[in-house]
Amino acid sequence: xxxxxxxxxxxxxxxxxxxxxxxxxxxxxxxxxxxxxxxxxxxxxxxxxxxxxxxxxxxxxxxxxxxxxxxxxxxxxxxxxxxxxxxxxxxxxxxxxxxxxxxxxxxxxxxxxxxxxxxxxxxxxxxxxxxxxxxxxxxxxxxxxxxxxxxxxxxxxxxxxxxxxxxxxxxxxxxxxxxxxxxxxxxxxxxxxx
Numbered sequence: 001x002x003x004x005x006x007x008x009x010x011x012x013x014x015x016x017x018x019x020x021x022x023x024x025x026x027x028x029x030x031x032x033x034x035x036x037x038x039x040x041x042x043x044x045x046x047x048x049x050x051x052x053x054x055x056x057x058x059x060x061x062x063x064x065x066x067x068x069x070x071x072x073x074x075x076x077x078x079x080x081x082x083x084x085x086x087x088x089x090x091x092x093x094x095x096x097x098x099x100x101x102x103x104x105x106x107x108x109x110x111x112x113x114x115x116x117x118x119x120x121x122x123x124x125x126x127x128x129x130x131x132x133x134x135x136x137x138x139x140x141x142x143x144x145x146x147x148x149x150x151x152x153x154x155x156x157x158x159x160x161x162x163x164x165x166x167x168x169x170x171x172x173x174x175x176x177x178x179x180x181x182x183x184x185x186x187x188x189x190x191x192x193x194x
Contacts, residue, residue, distance in 0.1 A: 004032035006062065010041035022050045025057060032058035032090065037065055039104040044077045051085035059085055062191050063094030063173040067105040071120045071141060072134065075127035078168060079161055087164050092191045093121070094173030116140040118186050121170055129166045133158045 005025040007018050022033045033050060037043040043061040051059055059081065064074060074093070082089040095101075095117055098109035110116035119138035126134045133156035134143045144154035174183040175193040183190040 002031035003029075004034055004058075004060070005030055006034045007036075007046070009036040009038045009043070010046075014041070014046070018046060019050055019053050022054055022057065026054045030057060032060050034060040034062040034092070036062055037068065039100065042068070044081060047089075048081055048084065051081065051088065055086070057088070058090055059088045060090035060092050060171075062092040062171075063193075064092065065096045065100065065105075066093055066117070066120050067096060067101040067107050071123035072127055072143070074120075075124045075159070076161075078124070079128060079159065079163055082164050082168055083161070090169045090171060091124070092171040092173060093117075093124075093187075094191075094193070110140055112139065114182055114186075117172065121172070121186050124170060127159050128163050128168050130159050130163055132156075 003025075005021060007015075007021065025033055033047075033054075035043045035046045035050075043064045047059040047061065064077075066074070069077070074091070078089050078091045095110075095113050101107055101109045116139075119136060119141040122138075123134060123136055123141055123143060126132070126136070135156045136143045144156050146154070169188045171189045171191050172183040172187040173193050174180045174190045180190050
């Protein structure tokens with residue numbers, strides 16, 4: 001059995017016990033430590049702090065909200081933290097709900113959440129694999145952008161940073177049997193919610 005420590009997200013501010021808890025979990029042989037994000041604290045920064053104070057424990061986002069950043073920005077966060085931690089990142093993503101997506105991030109909630117998720121993960125994987133410039137002509141994500149207000153100067157780009165692990169695990173937050181069944185077709189696994 002593998003154990004993980006779920007630290008969640010912050011309320012009014014950072015918890016003074018998160019780093020000592022992660023250090024103790026590593027000492028005890030826990031496999032992973034997980035942070036989350038809400039409308040306040042992000043998931044990547046606390047993991048960076050924990051990574052600086054640990055050496056073996058896996059570092060997971062559970063979950064990083066897709067509406068919070070473009071898929072390329074998410075891939076850059078994961079790529080950077082994976083390098084800084086020596087290859088310990090597990091990228092957990094979640095779509096969230098319309099209350100958060102529209103209310104906090106000021107973006108429309110996708111009419112087809114599964115399609116939006118599939119496209120998002122596709123772009124993240126393209127960045128991490130660095131096999132070719134990122135290209136996708138999707139319904140929700142288009143790389144390079146070619147919309148009606150595009151300058152026409154955008155071009156497909158490939159990350160300048162080589163991945164430490166091109167197959168960095170991508171997990172999706174899901175609840176309910178229907179969502180879980182769809183999720184496992186898109187990602188490397190799923191994170192049960194609630």
